[in-house]
Amino acid sequence: MALLRCPLCHAQLLPDAHGAACARGHTFDRAREGYLNLLPVQHKSSLNPGDDAAMVAARTEFLEAGYYEPLRAALVDTLAPLRAAELLDSGCGDGWYTTALSATAAATAALDISKDAIKRAAKRDRAITWLVARSADIPLMDASVDAIAAIFSPVHVAEAARVLKARGSLVVAAPDEKHLWELRAALYPQVRPHQPHKWQANLAPTFTLLRESRVQFAIDLPDNAAVNALLKMTPYYWRAERQRRAQVEALPGLSTQADFRILHFVREA
Numbered sequence: 001m002a003l004l005r006c007p008l009c010h011a012q013l014l015p016d017a018h019g020a021a022c023a024r025g026h027t028f029d030r031a032r033e034g035y036l037n038l039l040p041v042q043h044k045s046s047l048n049p050g051d052d053a054a055m056v057a058a059r060t061e062f063l064e065a066g067y068y069e070p071l072r073a074a075l076v077d078t079l080a081p082l083r084a085a086e087l088l089d090s091g092c093g094d095g096w097y098t099t100a101l102s103a104t105a106a107a108t109a110a111l112d113i114s115k116d117a118i119k120r121a122a123k124r125d126r127a128i129t130w131l132v133a134r135s136a137d138i139p140l141m142d143a144s145v146d147a148i149a150a151i152f153s154p155v156h157v158a159e160a161a162r163v164l165k166a167r168g169s170l171v172v173a174a175p176d177e178k179h180l181w182e183l184r185a186a187l188y189p190q191v192r193p194h195q196p197h198k199w200q201a202n203l204a205p206t207f208t209l210l211r212e213s214r215v216q217f218a219i220d221l222p223d224n225a226a227v228n229a230l231l232k233m234t235p236y237y238w239r240a241e242r243q244r245r246a247q248v249e250a251l252p253g254l255s256t257q258a259d260f261r262i263l264h265f266v267r268e269a
Contacts, residue, residue, distance in 0.1 A: 095128070
């Protein structure tokens, strides 16, 4: 198990017969799926935070069809040379990326605020430490990981820096300018390019950009089910005007483009 930290008192969590416990008597049971819920009720912003079951199911359906495989392969290529002893996938969702990324590290922990997502993720690989937790309060000990992957998930600079070792790596995947442009054009009267670097200034001076790459490829959705899986896994589904959303939901297919930016940062000593 990873070097876990109690979310209540910040003492180290150690495995016990039921899950994990700290020296101060705080205990956390392991769910039958194999994950630990380290998101205390008093730290929740809602009854069931994060992606709900329907959104998680849509994302699983889309990802399992392989549409984003070029991105996953590029992330593996970025992380593999690091040879991390401990990798954290922060905002791991249903674990589709995590299981591939785990091959680049000796041990892997993964967290997401969505219990529905972690329930699915934990069924993929019992060797991974799956956690319901917040990226703003990572339940890992200080300087305990060599690399963090944040795939379409927010980076809380202080927390990422705290759990990373000196000169540890932060690998971020973000939508680039033209990502899903055709889908968004069908949903919105005006489409604005994504800005993959808009938050980069927040990382300085704690993190330094080492390298970046762009991953672009075409996506051909052959039927209505594939269109709806993509639509319902994105925040666009909730933000679009109802009539435009209904028109997209009825499409028999769609061709669009995937456009991502992978940014590799190093934590300064």
